[in-house]
Amino acid sequence: MAITINTPADIEGMRLAGRLGAEVLDYITPFVKPGVTTGELDRLCHEYMTNVQGTIPAPLNYCPPGYTPYPKAICTSVNDVICHGIPGDKVLKSGDVVNLDITVIKDGYHGDNSRMFFVGEPSILAKRLSEVTYECMWLGISKVKPGAHLGDIGHVIQQHAEKAGYSVVREFCGHGIGKVFHEEPQVLHYGRPGTLDELKPGMIFTIEPMINAGRREIREMGDGWTIKTKDRSLSAQWEHTVLVTETGYEVLTMSAGTPPPPAIVAAQAAQAVPA
Numbered sequence: 001m002a003i004t005i006n007t008p009a010d011i012e013g014m015r016l017a018g019r020l021g022a023e024v025l026d027y028i029t030p031f032v033k034p035g036v037t038t039g040e041l042d043r044l045c046h047e048y049m050t051n052v053q054g055t056i057p058a059p060l061n062y063c064p065p066g067y068t069p070y071p072k073a074i075c076t077s078v079n080d081v082i083c084h085g086i087p088g089d090k091v092l093k094s095g096d097v098v099n100l101d102i103t104v105i106k107d108g109y110h111g112d113n114s115r116m117f118f119v120g121e122p123s124i125l126a127k128r129l130s131e132v133t134y135e136c137m138w139l140g141i142s143k144v145k146p147g148a149h150l151g152d153i154g155h156v157i158q159q160h161a162e163k164a165g166y167s168v169v170r171e172f173c174g175h176g177i178g179k180v181f182h183e184e185p186q187v188l189h190y191g192r193p194g195t196l197d198e199l200k201p202g203m204i205f206t207i208e209p210m211i212n213a214g215r216r217e218i219r220e221m222g223d224g225w226t227i228k229t230k231d232r233s234l235s236a237q238w239e240h241t242v243l244v245t246e247t248g249y250e251v252l253t254m255s256a257g258t259p260p261p262p263a264i265v266a267a268q269a270a271q272a273v274p275a
């Protein structure tokens with residue numbers, strides 16, 4: 001199966017879904033405080049999506065081959081949880097770091113994004129890991145343009161993470177997205193420049209690096225979903241949904257509260273301009 005080239009109408013639908021997905025993260029931000037449970041964050045997001053936005057939470061009952069249906073509306077991945085943490089009774093405490101991953105469906109289109117949140121004051125390590133992971137995502141995004149290859153994205157992410165002494169999770173990747181939650185291509189967060197599929201205008205996919213402070217190996221929990229680091233080191237993740245345009249990229253999961261691109265990406269763009 002080939003990679004979907006979205007029509008102008010599809011792109012409009014994906015812009016709306018993307019913005020709404022980002023606005024759920026804006027909405028939930030002030031609630032991420034010591035004492036709140038991950039289940040309460042899920043309940044609040046679920047209500048906001050269904051009652052305020054008129055969106056559908058894509059994770060709820062999502063059931064890829066070999067999985068059991070996902071039981072909640074969002075993913076809450078705390079500390080050494082890499083991804084797919086299931087919201088529940090867990091009480092967040094000062095010093096925890098949590099990734100909230102939101103995917104909404106609006107008019108049949110999916111908007112998928114995630115951010116890291118610090119509960120109270122983060123450790124120096126947690127802060128740096130989150131920052132480096134954010135830079136990894138944006139360095140990957142900055143590679144997106146027609147004629148570039150998926151391997152260019154993976155390479156720049158891997159280089160940046162490993163230079164900082166961190167490791168890249170291999171078992172999960174970014175993905176094509178549109179009317180389907182997960183479709184071709186797989187967007188690996190490691191690799192070699194010039195390899196894999198060539199990017200073409202109209203493609204839409206996520207970039208969502210999972211970076212571990214320690215070793216890259218994973219451990220699957222008994223609930224059928226939660227993935228943790230094998231060595232119990234901290235893990236961070238950021239995610240955007242990105243469109244390949246005629247000249248570069250457009251980030252679709254943008255809202256008023258979206259953090260700005262990191263300085264490292266602005267600096268790189270400035271360097272690329274001939275003096």
Ligand code: MF3
Pocket residue numbers: 058059060062070074075084101102103112206208225239
């Ligand atoms: N939102 C996740 C992603 O970025 C997928 C979560 S699948 C779920 O691809 F079922 F766990 F929600």
Ligand code: CO
Pocket residue numbers: 101102103112113114208239
């Ligand atoms: Co996601």
Ligand code: CO
Pocket residue numbers: 112174175206208239
């Ligand atoms: Co995704």
